[in-house]
Amino acid sequence: MHRLLLVGNPNVGKSVLFKNLTGRYVTVSNYPGTTVEVVRARTQLGDRSVEVIDTPGINDLAAANDETRVTSAMLERHPEDVIVQVADARNLRRALLLTMQLAELDRPMVLVLNMIDELAAKGGRIDTAALAEELGIPVVRTVAVRNHGTERLAAALPRAAIPSLENVEVPHGAGEYERNRLRLARINELMEGTYSLRQPARPSLAVRLGFWAMHPVKGLLLGALALLGVFWFVGLFGAGTLVDLLETAVFEQRLSPAAITTLDKMLPFPHAHAIEAVPGSVAVPLSPVHEVELFAWQTEALRTGYTLTPGAELTAGQATRRFVHDFLVGEYGALTMALSYALAIVLPIVTTFFLLFSLLEDSGYLPRMAILVNRVFRLMGLNGKAVLPMVLGLGCDTMATMTTRILETRKERIVTTMLLALAIPCSAQLGVLLAMMAALSPAAALAWMLLMAAVLLTVGRLTARVFPGETSEFLLEIPPLRRPQLGNVWLKTRSRIGWYLREVIPLFVAGTAVLFLLDKLRLLERIASFGQPLVVGWLGLPREMANALLVGFLRRDFGAVYVLDAATGPEAILDPLQIFVAMVTITLFMPCFANFLMIAKEHGQRVAWAMTAFIFPFAFLVGGLALRVGRWLSGI
Amino acid sequence: MAERYLTCPLCGFGFEPEDALCAHGCPLRSHCALVRCPACDYEFAEQPGRGSWWRRLLGSGTAEATDGECEALSVDQLRAGQTASVLSLSGSRNKLAVFGLVPGIEITLLQRRPACVVQVGETELALDREIARRILVRRPGGPPAEPEGILGTGGG
Ligand SMILES: Nc1nc2c(ncn2[C@@H]2O[C@H](COP(=O)(O)OP(=O)(O)OP(=O)(O)O)[C@@H](O)[C@H]2O)c(=O)[nH]1
Ligand SMILES: [Zn+2]
Ligand SMILES: [Zn+2]
Numbered sequence: 001m002h003r004l005l006l007v008g009n010p011n012v013g014k015s016v017l018f019k020n021l022t023g024r025y026v027t028v029s030n031y032p033g034t035t036v037e038v039v040r041a042r043t044q045l046g047d048r049s050v051e052v053i054d055t056p057g058i059n060d061l062a063a064a065n066d067e068t069r070v071t072s073a074m075l076e077r078h079p080e081d082v083i084v085q086v087a088d089a090r091n092l093r094r095a096l097l098l099t100m101q102l103a104e105l106d107r108p109m110v111l112v113l114n115m116i117d118e119l120a121a122k123g124g125r126i127d128t129a130a131l132a133e134e135l136g137i138p139v140v141r142t143v144a145v146r147n148h149g150t151e152r153l154a155a156a157l158p159r160a161a162i163p164s165l166e167n168v169e170v171p172h173g174a175g176e177y178e179r180n181r182l183r184l185a186r187i188n189e190l191m192e193g194t195y196s197l198r199q200p201a202r203p204s205l206a207v208r209l210g211f212w213a214m215h216p217v218k219g220l221l222l223g224a225l226a227l228l229g230v231f232w233f234v235g236l237f238g239a240g241t242l243v244d245l246l247e248t249a250v251f252e253q254r255l256s257p258a259a260i261t262t263l264d265k266m267l268p269f270p271h272a273h274a275i276e277a278v279p280g281s282v283a284v285p286l287s288p289v290h291e292v293e294l295f296a297w298q299t300e301a302l303r304t305g306y307t308l309t310p311g312a313e314l315t316a317g318q319a320t321r322r323f324v325h326d327f328l329v330g331e332y333g334a335l336t337m338a339l340s341y342a343l344a345i346v347l348p349i350v351t352t353f354f355l356l357f358s359l360l361e362d363s364g365y366l367p368r369m370a371i372l373v374n375r376v377f378r379l380m381g382l383n384g385k386a387v388l389p390m391v392l393g394l395g396c397d398t399m400a401t402m403t404t405r406i407l408e409t410r411k412e413r414i415v416t417t418m419l420l421a422l423a424i425p426c427s428a429q430l431g432v433l434l435a436m437m438a439a440l441s442p443a444a445a446l447a448w449m450l451l452m453a454a455v456l457l458t459v460g461r462l463t464a465r466v467f468p469g470e471t472s473e474f475l476l477e478i479p480p481l482r483r484p485q486l487g488n489v490w491l492k493t494r495s496r497i498g499w500y501l502r503e504v505i506p507l508f509v510a511g512t513a514v515l516f517l518l519d520k521l522r523l524l525e526r527i528a529s530f531g532q533p534l535v536v537g538w539l540g541l542p543r544e545m546a547n548a549l550l551v552g553f554l555r556r557d558f559g560a561v562y563v564l565d566a567a568t569g570p571e572a573i574l575d576p577l578q579i580f581v582a583m584v585t586i587t588l589f590m591p592c593f594a595n596f597l598m599i600a601k602e603h604g605q606r607v608a609w610a611m612t613a614f615i616f617p618f619a620f621l622v623g624g625l626a627l628r629v630g631r632w633l634s635g636i
Numbered sequence: 637m638a639e640r641y642l643t644c645p646l647c648g649f650g651f652e653p654e655d656a657l658c659a660h661g662c663p664l665r666s667h668c669a670l671v672r673c674p675a676c677d678y679e680f681a682e683q684p685g686r687g688s689w690w691r692r693l694l695g696s697g698t699a700e701a702t703d704g705e706c707e708a709l710s711v712d713q714l715r716a717g718q719t720a721s722v723l724s725l726s727g728s729r730n731k732l733a734v735f736g737l738v739p740g741i742e743i744t745l746l747q748r749r750p751a752c753v754v755q756v757g758e759t760e761l762a763l764d765r766e767i768a769r770r771i772l773v774r775r776p777g778g779p780p781a782e783p784e785g786i787l788g789t790g791g792g
Contacts, residue, residue, distance in 0.1 A: 060734040090758040093736045122758075177730040181738050197758075214762075216750050371751045371762045384751065384762070473767050474751060475731060478760040 003051045003078055004157070007071060007102065008086035009094055010057025011479050013114040016144035016488075017086055018054040021045075021153075025495055026054055028488055029361040031388065032477050036405050038074055045154050053081075059094070061101040062176050067406055075105065082160045083109045084153075089119040089126060089141070092195050096187045097180065099135065103163035110160045111139045112153060117146070118480075123198035131194045136164025145485055210481040213368040220372065226365070230356055235434025236285035238352030239345075243435065246344040248280040251336075257302040259335050263328060267321035270309035273302045304329055304336050323520070332519055338512040341561045342505045349431030350500050351493070357395055357427075358492045362484035366391055367476060374474050379457060381464025382407075383474035386416045393424035395496070397591040400424075401598045411469035414607065417599055418463050421590050422615055423455045428504070428557035429587065432564045436579060444580050451584060455622065503594070504555070511551045511558055538624040539581055540631075542573050548582065553616075556589040577630045585623030590615050707775040712752050712768035714745040720773035727770045735759050743773065 004021075006014045010032030019025050022041035027034055039054040055071040075083075083102055087095030092113075099111060113119075113126060132139040138156040142149030168182040212218040260273055281296035308314070314322065329336045360366060366388060374384030386407055393400035397420045404413040404420075425433060437445030464471075518524040524547065528535070531546040539545075548566065552559025563586065566572070567579045574582065590596060590612060600608035708723050722739050725732055737743065737756045746753040746760065752768040754761050 060730070063730075063734070088758075093757050094734075094759065097734065097736065175730070177733050180730060180733040184733070184736060184738050211746070214747060214753060367762075371753065374751045374762075374764070383764070473728070473731075474762065474764040475767060476762045477735065478753065478762055480760075 003053060003081040004084050005074060005078065005081050006052065006054050006084050006086055007075070007098075008057060008112075009059055009088065009091070009098060010477070012057065012086050012088040012091075012095070013142075013144040014057065014086045015039075015054055017112065017114065017142065017150075017153075018052060020144060020147050020150040022052050025491055027492060027495075029492075031361070031364060031367045031479050032057060032406075036070070036402050038070055045157065059098070060176070060180070061098065065408060079107070081107075082157065083107055084112060084157075084160075085109060086112045086114050088115050089113040090115060090122060090124060090197070092126060092191060093184070093187055096190060097183055099163070100165065100168070100183045100187065103135075103165050104167055106162055108160035108162055109137045110153070110156055111135065111137055112149075113139060113141045114144050116141045116149075117143045119197075125196045127194040131190070134165070134190055134194070137161050145488070206481045206483070210364070210368070210478075213365055213481070214371045214478070216372070219368065223369065223372065226360065230353075231434055231437075232285070233356055234349065234352045234431050235437060239349050239431045239435030240285050240291075241283060242348035242352070243345050244280070245282060246348055247340065248278055251340040251344045252278050253280060253299045253301050256304065256329065256336050256340070260302045260304070260329050263325050267325050269314060269318035269322050269325070270312040271306045271322075272309065273304070273306040275300055276303050277301075304331055304333065326520075327513070327516055330516065332512050332516040334509050334512055337515075338508040339505070341558070341565075342501065342508045345432070345561050345564065346428045346504055346508075346557070347497070347501065349435070350427045351497055353427045353431055354395065354493045354496045354500075355489070358489040358496075359484050361492075362482065362489055364479040364481045367478050370474075370476055371478075376457075378471070380419075380460025381415055381467075381471050382412050382460065383471060385474060385476050386412060389416050389420065390424055393420045393426065394430055395427050396500075397421060397424060397426045398595045398598045401595065401602060404602070408472035409469055411464065411467045412471060414467050414603060415460055415463045417603060417607075418611055419456055419460055421595055421599065421611055422459060422588055422618070423452050425452075425560075425587050426557060426591055427500070429560045432557065432560040433583060433587070436564055436567060436583060444576060448580065448583060448587075451622075451626065452587065455588070459618075504557075507555050507592075508558060511554045514554075515547060515551065534620065538620065538627075539585060540624075540627045541578050541582055544573065545578075545582060548586070552586045552589050555592040556586050557591075559586045559589065577627065577634065580630060581623050581627045584626045585619050588615065588619035588622055708772045709775055710769045711743065711745055711754060711771045711773055712748055712765055714773065714776070716745055716747050718776050719744040720776045723772045723774055725771055727767065732767075732771070735761055737761070737771070743771070 006018055008014050011034070015026045015028045015035055018039065018041070019028070022043040024039075024041040026039045035054060035056045037056070040051055042049055042051050044050075053074065055074050056067065058068040058071045060068065061072065061075075083105075085095070085099055085102060087099075095111075095113075099109075102109060111131075113128065119126065126141075128139045128141060138159045138161070140149060140153045140156050142153060144150075168179065168186055170179050170182060174182075213222050264271075264273075277298050278301045279296065279298045281293055283291040283293040285291045326333065328334055331337070369391065370384035370387045372384075373387050377384055377386055386404075388406065389400045389403040392403050400420050401417050404416045407413045407416060433445075433448065437448070515524065518527065527550065528543045528546045531549070532543060535541050535546045535549065536543055545563070545566065548559045548562040551562055560583070563574070563579065563582045567574045567582075596608055596612065599611060711720075714720055719742055721742050722737065724739055725737070732738070735756060736759065737754075741756060744755040746755055752763050752765065754763065754768075754771075
């Protein structure tokens, strides 16, 4: 036994079990299709080192679509591995259908009945011994979320056996449907003596909440409530209170003055920094315009701006020191700009966002949204299922692009990928947007949302026209609503933040370095003049905003943070309409280079380039139109 | 069971004899020589191709004896909360079968709008109207239905 393949229906707890076995965390969420790629890790079981592989959930081994391709390939590639089938104990019927399909491979197997706690809560019973007898393989009971039964599984692994279940007799020429029907008939016999379930007389609160979430009226109300919660927690608390605190109290009042002082000592050249009073405050936001101030203070702090001592001539050595000084703590300094953006603005925003998002994911609410939006998505050649990748896109568009695999037809995958790259803001950017809405006006926020919805609809419709093909029928399994596991929510949030920062900090530093060099070479000024017709003429923004667009090409959330800084920082240079136009334009940019690579990987270079060629001009087009409509509206 | 796969001479709907309503609910049971297309309610003898042109023209079934007994409706015609047993599927049947949804199983309609949600065993499935229309179930006990509109919409 060298390798264990964890196989099973979607959303049965494979990834939790994987973590129990190996200690390695993979994303766990309460909806089918969380795992889209194979994940592997080595572990010590008894005295052996074993490789454990977590696979995407499947319902049908024979289905030849993208969703099951990864798992089937895995099963084929390693014919000598032990198959550990993970099953949702409540849903034994469906699990056994997969068991019978797997049994036909004639390979050693173990069956894990997971979620025994939920079975017990439903008053269900499974005669494990009898089932093991019938199937001829070890059957183990686990409660993966509480790490119960993992040792029992480890102990049962050496006893893994080839199922003794005789295969169903299938008449010649029968299709997969006929086979599955015969298998299910056989399963009914198997379950007769081994499985019983008593439906509770009164549905539990979770069940009733689950119904509400799908209800046309109550569901929308619940959705609006969830949205409001996200807005408050991320936009007001995260992007407001926390960002203020980190930006002023930590960076502007302490870190950057300290860094400036240290550097001035280490790299002396004749200059003097400005000293300004920096106000700081801690407040609990109630609404975009009301807040309860807890305390406020003011500190004198060194600023990045400085003047050279009049009359002093810089020697070559001093000029070099000045260069390094500016690179670290200057206007485009790695410390004063890149790190303060990444840690003081992006970090609190993504932390609050991922925390809420993980909660929502774990509750099982997201697939219920699919039911509500199905009709609307039909207009774009999609069905409700596409809401899953789109909502995940709010976390990260690149990851979500990979999740489009759960969609059935190529057309749906391409349309969704396109919309993700175009109009779905990802976490940090969404937070910045929410913060700006709070600073701007609720009307502008509403206008932004409506505009994005309109863009989604029109571009979705157009793309659906351009790419021929069918829209698949809407068929989606709805997971039960569950109380989120706080441990898992925390782990997931932490791993996402870690991953985000690892991706963001180097890029922010690199982008800032580019700005710094361009500035030193006096090219920034040139680019600004060069971009003048576009930035000033077409978008009606001040020339300096060329910088924001420039870094926005690199990563659009970088651009968004830049705009936020320009809009709400001490030297605000944007009026509300300009903020709106800048935000609209940058939201429509392609998210980042990683996203481009992912599109190329999933759909090929041609599609990736075609999308890029459409997205950037389109972003400027819509931005300019938004400006003109805005002017016209404020004119009347 | 490919050799026993039947095609309705009237509407071209393909189904298995087990799914034909007469074999299930008709008082004559297995002695009944007719099968009824689950999609359009047209009855014909099991040898395919015997539907005469005027029957196709008129398009309705024959045997009055089975009316009121062989009642079927599509899932989306159930009331929310009603449970019924599945008679037949059509279209991409295997997509439903992998969720355990096959003829003979009990299925509960949980809601109809904005999309149908059904419960099969411990699985909740959301589905389009179009799929729901192709899942035929036995009319659950209760007040008898109006004579027309049983399988109604469009007649196949
Ligand atoms: N109550 C209960 N919930 C569980 C148990 N095991 C897993 N879960 C929950 O089930 C959900 C799905 O778990 P995952 O590990 O992501 O399932 P998976 O099989 O990897 O899912 P896919 O990757 O989508 O195929 C999560 O919300 C878990 O918290 C269990 O033993 N009891
Ligand atoms: Zn998983
Ligand atoms: Zn017919």
